[in-house]
Structures are given as structure tokens and as C-alpha cells.
Amino acid sequence: MATKTIMLGNEAIARGAYEAGVKLSSAYPGTPSTEISEYLAAYDEVYTEWAPNEKVAAEVAIGASISGVRSMACMKHVGLNVASDPLYTFSYTGVGGGAVIVVADDPGLASSQNEQDTRMIARAAHVPVLEPSDSQEAKDFVKLGYEISEKYDTPVILRTTTKLAHSQSAVELGDRVEVEDKKYERNVSKYVMMPASAIGRHLVVEDRENRLAEDASALSVNRTEMGDTKIGFITSGIAYQYVKEVCPEASVLKLGLVNPLPRKLIEEFISKVETVYVFEELEPVIEEQVRAWGFDVKGKELFTRQGEYSANLLRRVLFGKDEAVFEKQDAPARPPILCPGCPHRSVFSVLNKLKIHAAGDIGCYTLGAVAPLGVIDTTICMGASISSLHGMEKAKGKDYVKNWVAAIGDSTFLHTGINSLINMVYNKATGTVIILDNRTTGMTGHQDHAATGKTLKGEETYAIDLAALCRAVGVPNVIEVNAFDVKELEAVIKESVSSDVLTVIITKSPCVLLKGQKFPNRCEVDPDVCKKCGMCMKIGCPAMTRGADGKVKIDPTMCNGCGLCKNYCKFGAIKTVAKA
Amino acid sequence: MTKNIMIVGVGGQGTLLTSRIIGKAAMAMGYDVKISEVHGMAQRGGSVVTFVRFGEKVSEPVVEEGQADVIISFERLEALRYAHFLKKDGVLVVNDCRIDPMTVVIGAKTYPEGILETLGKDHTVRTIDAQAIALALGNSKVLNSVVLGYAASAIGFEKETWLDTIATTVPAKTVEINKKAFMLGYEA
Numbered sequence: 001m002a003t004k005t006i007m008l009g010n011e012a013i014a015r016g017a018y019e020a021g022v023k024l025s026s027a028y029p030g031t032p033s034t035e036i037s038e039y040l041a042a043y044d045e046v047y048t049e050w051a052p053n054e055k056v057a058a059e060v061a062i063g064a065s066i067s068g069v070r071s072m073a074c075m076k077h078v079g080l081n082v083a084s085d086p087l088y089t090f091s092y093t094g095v096g097g098g099a100v101i102v103v104a105d106d107p108g109l110a111s112s113q114n115e116q117d118t119r120m121i122a123r124a125a126h127v128p129v130l131e132p133s134d135s136q137e138a139k140d141f142v143k144l145g146y147e148i149s150e151k152y153d154t155p156v157i158l159r160t161t162t163k164l165a166h167s168q169s170a171v172e173l174g175d176r177v178e179v180e181d182k183k184y185e186r187n188v189s190k191y192v193m194m195p196a197s198a199i200g201r202h203l204v205v206e207d208r209e210n211r212l213a214e215d216a217s218a219l220s221v222n223r224t225e226m227g228d229t230k231i232g233f234i235t236s237g238i239a240y241q242y243v244k245e246v247c248p249e250a251s252v253l254k255l256g257l258v259n260p261l262p263r264k265l266i267e268e269f270i271s272k273v274e275t276v277y278v279f280e281e282l283e284p285v286i287e288e289q290v291r292a293w294g295f296d297v298k299g300k301e302l303f304t305r306q307g308e309y310s311a312n313l314l315r316r317v318l319f320g321k322d323e324a325v326f327e328k329q330d331a332p333a334r335p336p337i338l339c340p341g342c343p344h345r346s347v348f349s350v351l352n353k354l355k356i357h358a359a360g361d362i363g364c365y366t367l368g369a370v371a372p373l374g375v376i377d378t379t380i381c382m383g384a385s386i387s388s389l390h391g392m393e394k395a396k397g398k399d400y401v402k403n404w405v406a407a408i409g410d411s412t413f414l415h416t417g418i419n420s421l422i423n424m425v426y427n428k429a430t431g432t433v434i435i436l437d438n439r440t441t442g443m444t445g446h447q448d449h450a451a452t453g454k455t456l457k458g459e460e461t462y463a464i465d466l467a468a469l470c471r472a473v474g475v476p477n478v479i480e481v482n483a484f485d486v487k488e489l490e491a492v493i494k495e496s497v498s499s500d501v502l503t504v505i506i507t508k509s510p511c512v513l514l515k516g517q518k519f520p521n522r523c524e525v526d527p528d529v530c531k532k533c534g535m536c537m538k539i540g541c542p543a544m545t546r547g548a549d550g551k552v553k554i555d556p557t558m559c560n561g562c563g564l565c566k567n568y569c570k571f572g573a574i575k576t577v578a579k580a
Numbered sequence: 581m582t583k584n585i586m587i588v589g590v591g592g593q594g595t596l597l598t599s600r601i602i603g604k605a606a607m608a609m610g611y612d613v614k615i616s617e618v619h620g621m622a623q624r625g626g627s628v629v630t631f632v633r634f635g636e637k638v639s640e641p642v643v644e645e646g647q648a649d650v651i652i653s654f655e656r657l658e659a660l661r662y663a664h665f666l667k668k669d670g671v672l673v674v675n676d677c678r679i680d681p682m683t684v685v686i687g688a689k690t691y692p693e694g695i696l697e698t699l700g701k702d703h704t705v706r707t708i709d710a711q712a713i714a715l716a717l718g719n720s721k722v723l724n725s726v727v728l729g730y731a732a733s734a735i736g737f738e739k740e741t742w743l744d745t746i747a748t749t750v751p752a753k754t755v756e757i758n759k760k761a762f763m764l765g766y767e768a
Contacts, residue, residue, distance in 0.1 A: 006607050008617070031619055110618065134614075134641075167641035168603060168615040244639040312644045323646035325668050326702055331661040332689035334681035336591065336626030364624060372686045445619065537685065542625055545680050557711075557720050558679075 007171040009164040012135035013074075013102055014039035015171065016142025018046060020098075021179035023069040026051045026060035028415065029444035030076030031111035032165035033104035037074055038447075041456045045176060050447060050456045053382070053415040054079035058086045058101060065099040065155075066191060068182035070146055074102040077116050078381065082416070087155070088125045089193050092201040094153035094208075096182045098146035101127075102158045107281045108308035110162050111443065113362065113379060115306070117282040118159050122259050126205050128212055129157045129259040130221070131237040135169040137221075141256060144221060146179075148257075152208050159258070161281065163238045163308060213260035221256025222265055232273030234266065234286060234297070238309075239279050245311040246318065261289055270295050277302070281309050338367050340543040341512035341519060341560025343483035344436055347407070349539045349564065350489045351375040356403050356497065358434075359392070361385040361417070363409040364442045372540045376407065383408070383416030389431050390424050398430045402497050405432045405505075410466060411441035411449040418469070424502055425474040432496045433504045435466060436483070438511040446514060470504045477501045483509035486567045512560050519561035521576040525552045529573035536565045536574065582635030584643040585735060588662045589654030590679050591618075591628045594724035597750070598652065599630035601728060605737050605745040606634035614641040627658055627681075652731045654724070655679050656695045663699050672703045673731040675710045675723070706730070713764050722754070722761035729765025739766065 007015065013036045017025060025048045027037040041048040051057035054075040064071035075083060080103045087101065106112040122129045130145050132138040138160065145156040189197045216222055232251035233243045236258050243252055253269040255261070270276050270290075278287040278299040287299035302317045303309070312322035338345045348368040351358055352375050360366055360376035361384060369376035378388060385406040393401045408417045413435050421433060441447040448454040453463035470478045477496065481488050489507065496503035510517045532550040543558035544565065554565070554574075566574045585602055589595045596617055603615040611634035618628045631643045648666045652673045653659035659674045666672060674696065683689040692698075699705050710726035725746065732742055743759055750758045 006603060006613055006615070035619070163616060163641060166617045166619050168600075168613070168617070169638075169641065170607075170612065238640075241640040310642065310644055311640055312646075323644065324664060325646045326664040326666060328645075328664045329660050329698070331657055331692065332681055332683045334590065334625075334627040334657070334661075334683070336624040337682050339592075339624060367624065371682070371688065443624075540682060540686065542679075542682065542685065545685060 003173045004170055005173060006168050007135045008035060008166065008168050009132075009135050009138045009160060010035035010166070011039045012138040012171050013142055013158065013160070015173065016139035017072050017100070018043045019139070019174045019176050020143045020146045021070055021177050022046055022072050024061065024064040025049075025072040025074065026057040027074035028052065028054050028057055028079060029441050029447040030079050030104070031444055032106060032160070032162040033074050033076045033079070033102060034444045034447065036102060037456060048456050050449060052450055054083040055086060058083035058090070061099055061101070062086060062090050065095045065097050066184065067096060068184050069097040070099070070179055071097060072100050072102065075104070076112065077103060077105045077118050078112065078114065079103070080118055080121055082382070084121060084125070087121075087127065090155045091125045091127050092193055092198055092205055093191050094204070095149055095155060096184060097179070098149035099155045100142060100145040100149060100158055101155055102160065104160045104162070104165050105282065106162050108162060113381065115282060117285060118157065119258055119285040120283055122157050122159070123285070126209050127155055127157050127259070128152070128257060129159050130256060131159045131258045132164060132256070133237050133240045133254070134164070135167075135171045137256070138164065139171055141221065148212070152212050154208055159237070161238055209260055213263060216257050216260060216262035217265035219257055219262065222262045223254045223256070224265065224269055225252040225254065226272070227251045229273050231275045231277065232269060233277050233279050234269065234290070235279040236286070237281070239281055242309055242311045242314050243279055246314045255286070258286065261286060263293065266290060267293070270297070279303060279309070279314065335370065336367060337540070337542055338364065339512055339560070340541055340558050341562040343438055343507065343509035343512070344368060345373070345539055345541065346484050346486060346509070346562070346564050347434065347436060347489065347507050348373040348375045349568070350486055350493060351405065352538070354490065354493060356405055356493065358405050358407040359385045359389040361408040361412050363412050365407060365409060365436055368407070372538050382412050383420050386417050386420035386433050387423060389433070390420065390427070390429050393429055393431050394427070398500060401431045405434050405493070405497060407434045407436060409442065410435060410437040410439065410451055413466070414450050414464065418473070421470065421475065421504070422473050429502050430500045431502060432493070435504060435506045437466060437506050437508045440511050440514055442511045442513070446511065466506055475502055475504050477503040478506070479503065480506045480508055483507040484562060484564060486564070512562065519563070520579070522556060522559040522561040522579045523554050523563060523565055523574050524556075524577045525554055526573050526575055527551050529571055531571050531573070535570070536568045539564055539568060541565060582633055582638055583735070584647045584649050585632040586629060586643050586648045586651045586662060586665055587632070588627070588629045588651060588658045590658065591625050593654040594721070595628050595630050595654060598724045598728050599632050601745050601749050602632045602735065603634070604749055605741050606632065608741055608745060609737055611635060612638045614638045616641040627661060629662060650731060650734045652727060654727060657681065657691065659699060660692060660695045663703060666703055670703065671734045672699060672705045673727070673734060674705060674707045675727045676707045677709075677711050706734070708765065708768055710765065713768070714761060717757060717761055717764070719757055722758050725758040725761035726765035729762035730768055732766055
């Protein structure tokens with residue numbers, strides 16, 4: 001009997017890759033896709049790695065595919081933007097061994113900078129998209145993805161969303177099937193995308209997509225569940241679950257392959273049902289195509305393009321009310337914050353004191369945008385801190401950036417920040433870049449990267465020396481400083497922003513959540529000395545609150561003992577004491 | 581009939597592990613189970629909510645407004661924030677603890693007074709000071725097992741099912757203390 005277990009969507013995807021005989025996977029961490037690689041790394045049969053960015057990851061998977069093995073690349077939706085350059089042309093070359101690119105969308109923005117819909121990119125690139133609706137399908141669709149990839153000579157995107165990636169449901173396990181490697185043969189017209197070859201391959205792409213669209217109506221993952229024919233839903237992914245929750249009696253066309261669409265199957269379904277709703281999160285990708293075929297369906301005029309869907313959303317639209325019984329109570333918001341003991345807080349406290357603006361980047365340190373630190377002014381995408389600071393300087397002159405810095409994490413710097421820094425050197429910039437080096441990829445849950453000395457598999461490896469790297473690309477002034485040495489930090493930042501020399505300041509202190517990175521002591525306020533001035537509260541440490549008497553208290557269980565607050569009490573009321 | 585459980589709290593309080601234990605226990609009872617978790621940015625000290633649904637056949641992985649049979653809240657303000665997810669006769673289990681959100685710390689908002697009394701008007705509220713019990717056990721990190729033990733009767737299942745599930749879910753070194761913590765909550 002097959003073993004049944006409960007699995008996170010991302011774990012099921014990893015399991016699917018394992019069972020499908022995948023031999024290589026490359027990825028860059030990004031919520032909600034990160035755990036796929038972590039689970040996959042546990043299988044000895046699969047080579048897995050963290051790449052510095054998604055473009056590299058996709059290209060590694062492409063190389064593996066050309067060499068004849070089944071390969072995978074995993075990323076979040078915005079990661080696909082970085083990887084879209086190889087993706088568009090991989091669509092032309094097609095595959096050797098099967099290739100699946102897992103892309104995790106984030107409707108509702110649990111941890112992202114935008115809400116883009118991967119299906120739009122996939123359509124533009126003419127790449128098939130599979131979309132599972134629970135963990136079992138996540139596993140099964142990965143395997144199907146490899147079959148489609150090899151049968152139609154195309155990369156396949158497995159699209160997930162946050163709710164699927166991060167929810168657990170039952171999965172039946174299967175065995176790994178060792179797939180024989182495809183034999184590599186030199187084929188210039190297929191793998192060398194110069195114009196003469198690409199003109200020919202473009203025809204192949206169109207023909208392939210037409211064939212798959214034709215075959216899609218008979219594909220088992222595109223499934224009609226006929227019930228009441230008064231109303232019917234065309235839906236896919238997690239949205240399907242909401243339909244089943246609210247209208248178990250309705251007719252449903254559940255699409256597992258969402259690009260290209262099974263036109264014949266959709267036309268048949270519409271012909272049998274009185275009112276057809278297209279229920280899809282984010283963009284009206286299915287709806288617009290169905291409308292273009294001349295069918296009158298209901299969709300985005302009723303259902304939002306924003307955020308995550310829910311069963312209650314469907315209930316409100318269909319029945320005019322949801323299941324809520326009680327009124328929502330007014331409660332002060334609790335946004336995410338930098339942890340107690342976070343080294344970013346120390347750097348930001350200095351920037352705040354010096355009234356310096358920071359062009360920010362993607363990572364935990366984005367949280368430096370909010371009160372009370374409020375030093376991050378911009379967040380666009382990975383690497384943009386450095387290049388946008390450069391743009392400001394070149395647009396407005398070097399004096400304009402004398403109260404600006406770029407702030408970027410170590411992992412993000414290696415992702416795409418390094419390119420921007422090369423641009424600063426080449427084009428004679430004078431600005432200041434701070435690399436917040438906490439020795440990990442923090443926000444996504446502590447993944448190693450090229451400067452940590454550890455691989456995804458946990459093996460020792462070379463660790464890129466960030467300071468040496470900056471010097472090697474020609475940065476004239478590179479300074480390393482302890483992130484918690486606020487006096488030194490202040491002096492270094494003041495000097496570098498006022499100078500006309502391009503400077504990289506690397507602030508060093510490991511993420512406080514990393515194993516073995518605990519401070520030995522904790523901090524305590526002496527109430528007899530506290531003058532209630534509130535200066536220490538300006539660093540925004542969640543372990544610090546005011547008591548009823550207005551004096552500051554430090555929660556002993558939350559305090560990590562970094563001691564940053566001590567620097568901001570001129571009365572010496574904060575003391576270091578041994579942890580319990 | 582599907583049973584809907586919500587676990588709410590502040591990122592870092594152990595809500596994720598608690599939801600996994602409940603889910604695994606339900607699975608051990610032979611139910612179809614779905615668990616919805618929160619990863620990424622929201623985990624960093626923000627308001628977090630996880631869902632466990634179990635029954636004969638479960639479709640969606642989340643619990644919505646008006647559907648929760650039980651809400652386990654690790655903090656008072658979070659209980660207030662999510663209480664409207666309860667069913668008419670749902671049960672609210674609250675760890676009596678206050679963690680000020682940054683909006684309160686910096687004085688932009690005030691922490692509401694009398695949350696438990698407010699909630700008691702409409703809901704069945706059961707309160708426990710799990711922090712004190714966990715500290716008495718010598719490890720504040722087992723707070724979530726105390727809370728789970730206290731909430732267990734509202735969810736159902738045999739005591740042994742819970743203890744077995746804890747034993748196979750928490751790190752090996754902490755099995756005994758987590759079982760003890762669960763029992764202290766269970767008998768409170």
C-alpha cells in the first residue's frame with residue numbers, strides 16, 4: 001500500500017521532482033518558493049544548489065537539460081523577471097532532458113513587492129503552465145510537467161501561489177523512477193539561437209503550442225465535474241478549492257493546464273451551462289481568452305484582481321453575504337518588525353541619528369522604512385538600492401547624495417547588487433553603499449549564499465570575501481565595521497557621505513536568529529536611574545516598553561542582549577546582566 | 581462536519597509548530613486535514629495566523645470569518661483582532677499575555693484595555709497564563725505546549741493522541757518537557 005502523509009505544497013513539489021527522476025535543481029530563495037529547494041536537498045539522488053540569482057538558476061537548469069537530464073529551477077514570481085531572459089529563449093531551444101521551472105506567485109503580498117501574475121509572462125514566452133490546487137496535485141503535476149516537457153520539447157512552468165505553497169494536505173508517496181538521460185547531440189539549429197536558427201525555432205514554438213492546445217482538451221488534469229447546470233465555474237489552482245467549498249453542487253471545469261487553454265473543452269462546458277463564472281486570482285488570463293473566443297462569461301467585473309481570494313468573497317458575490325457572525329473589532333496594527341538583537345537596527349539607528357536617507361533593497365532591512373527608525377526611502381527590486389542611488393547622483397550632482405546611502409544585504413548584493421556597484425565604479429560615482437552583512441539570506445528563513453562558506457547541501461565551500469570583491473571591481477574605499485559599534489559606524493558613515501570617494505561600508509554582525517549567534521547577556525533598565533526621556537525607545541526595539549510610571553522596561557524573554565539600547569541612554573540606566 | 585481551528589499570535593511565539601501538532605493529531609485520528617501556514621516577512625514579529633481544518637473531506641486550507649470552532653490566541657490583542665472569525669458558539673482560548681506592537685511602543689496607538697472582558701460579552705473565552713506555567717517548568721519556549729494542552733479539550737481527541745503527536749513532532753531533546761507542559765495546560 002502506498003504511504004500517505006501530510007505535506008506542505010512546497011515539500012510535495014520537491015517530492016514530485018524526486019519521484020520524477022530529476023537530477024539537478026538550482027534556485028535562489030524567495031517566499032513562497034524557498035522550501036522546495038530545502039526539501040529537495042535532503043534527497044541524495046538530486047544535485048541541488050543555491051544560485052546567486054534566478055537567471056543563473058534557470059541557466060544552470062537549461063545546461064543540465066541540454067546535457068540530457070531532467071532538471072528544475074525554482075523561484076518566486078519576481079525571480080522570474082530576473083530569469084525571463086533565459087526563459088524566453090529556452091522556449092525557442094526547447095529541452096534535452098525535461099525541464100520544469102517552478103514559479104511561486106504571491107497574491108495578497110505575504111512577502112513581496114508586487115502581485116504580478118506569472119501566467120502573463122508564460123503566455124508571452126509561449127511556455128506551458130501547470131497549476132495544482134493541493135499538495136497531492138503539486139506532486140503529480142511536477143511529474144506531468146516532465147512528461148509534457150519531453151513530449152512537446154518545451155520548458156514547463158509549474159505555477160503555485162502562497163496558499164498552495166504554504167498549506168499542508170495529504171499526499172500519497174511514490175517511488176523514484178530513474179529516467180535514462182537523453183543522448184546529447186550537437187544541434188546548432190536547436191541550441192544556438194542566432195537569427196538563422198531562431199527564425200526556424202519560432203515556427204517550432206508556434207506549432208508546439210498549437211499542438212498542445214489541441215491535446216489539452218483530452219488532458220486528464222483539465223477536468224469537467226458536471227453538476228447543476230444553472231451555474232458553472234471555470235477555475236484553477238487554489239481558487240478551485242473555494243468554489244468546491246461554496247458551491248459543491250455547481251458544475252466546474254477545473255483547469256490543471258492553464259496555458260495553453262483547452263479551447264474545445266471550454267467551449268463544450270460553456271455550451272452546457274447557463275451562467276459561467278471564471279474564478280481566477282489576480283489577472284483575467286483565462287477570462288480574456290474565453291471572451292476573445294466570443295463567449296459571454298462573468299469574471300473580473302465581479303471578482304477583484306487584488307489579493308487572495310476566499311470562499312467568503314465568492315459567497316458575497318453569489319449570495320450577497322458571507323458567513324461572518326461578528327463585527328471585526330478595532331485593534332492596533334501589528335506589522336512585522338526587525339527582531340530584538342537585529343544588527344540592521346544598529347545601522348539604521350545611526351542613519352536615523354545622522355538624518356541620512358537610504359535607498360533600500362529587498363530583505364528584512366526593508367522594515368527600516370517604518371517608524372520609529374524610518375530611514376529607508378525606496379524599495380524597488382533586488383539590487384536597485386545601489387543603482388538608484390547612482391541615478392540620483394548622476395541626475396542631481398554629487399552634493400545631492402551627501403545625505404544618502406544605499407543599503408543592501410549580503411545575499412541581495414551578490415544577487416544583482418554587484419552589477420550596480422560595477423556601474424558606480426565605471427561611471428565615477430562618489431556615493432556610499434552600505435552592505436548589511438548578516439551572513440545569511442534572512443527574510444526567507446536563513447539560506448546560505450556564496451559568501452557564507454556553506455552550500456545548500458550543508459557542505460563546506462569557498463566563501464566569497466565581500467570586501468575583496470568590492471576592491472577587485474575597483475571601489476577605492478572599502479571599510480569593514482562591526483554593525484554594533486555605533487560610534488565607529490557614525491564616524492565612518494559621516495566621513496564617507498561627505499567625501500567625494502566611492503565608498504562601500506560593510507557592516508558585519510550575524511543575524512541574531514542564526515544558530516549559535518546568541519549574545520551572552522541581556523539588558524535591564526535601572527528604574528532608579530531612568531529619566532523617562534525616551535531616547536532609547538527611538539531604536540524601535542520590540543523588547544522595550546514603557547511601564548505605567550513612564551519608565552522603560554525591557555522584556556527579559558524577548559531581549560537578546562545586543563546592548564544597542566545602552567548606546568542611546570546618556571544616563572547609564574541600562575545595564576547588562578547575565579541571562580537567566 | 582469539518583472542524584475549523586485558528587492559531588493566532590505574534591511571529592516567533594510558536595504558532596506554526598502548534599498548528600502542525602494539531603494537524604498531525606487530526607491525521608492520526610484518520611481525518612482529511614489541511615493546514616495553512618505563514619512564512620516569510622510576516623513571521624518577523626508581526627501578527628500571524630495559521631489554520632487547521634479537519635473532517636471527512638476538506639477543500640480550502642483556510643478558515644474564514646464566521647467559521648472558526650476554536651481560536652487559540654497566544655496574545656490578548658491578537659485574540660481581539662481575530663475574534664470575528666468565530667462561529668456563533670465558537671470557543672476562544674487566550675494566553676493571557678500582552679506584547680505591544682510597534683505602533684503602541686512608539687505611542688501612535690494605545691493597547692486596548694479590558695480585551696478579555698470585551699470579548700467575553702459575545703464569546704466563550706477561556707484564559708490561561710501559560711507564560712507563568714512555562715517559566716515554572718524552566719523553559720519559556722514550551723509556552724505553546726501549555727496553551728495547546730489547555731485548548732485540547734475544545735478541539736477533541738484523546739490525551740494519548742496528543743502526547744504521541746507531540747513526541748513525534750517536537751525536537752527529540754524537548755519531548756519530555758513539552759509533554760509535561762502539555763499536561764499542565766491540559767489539567768489547568
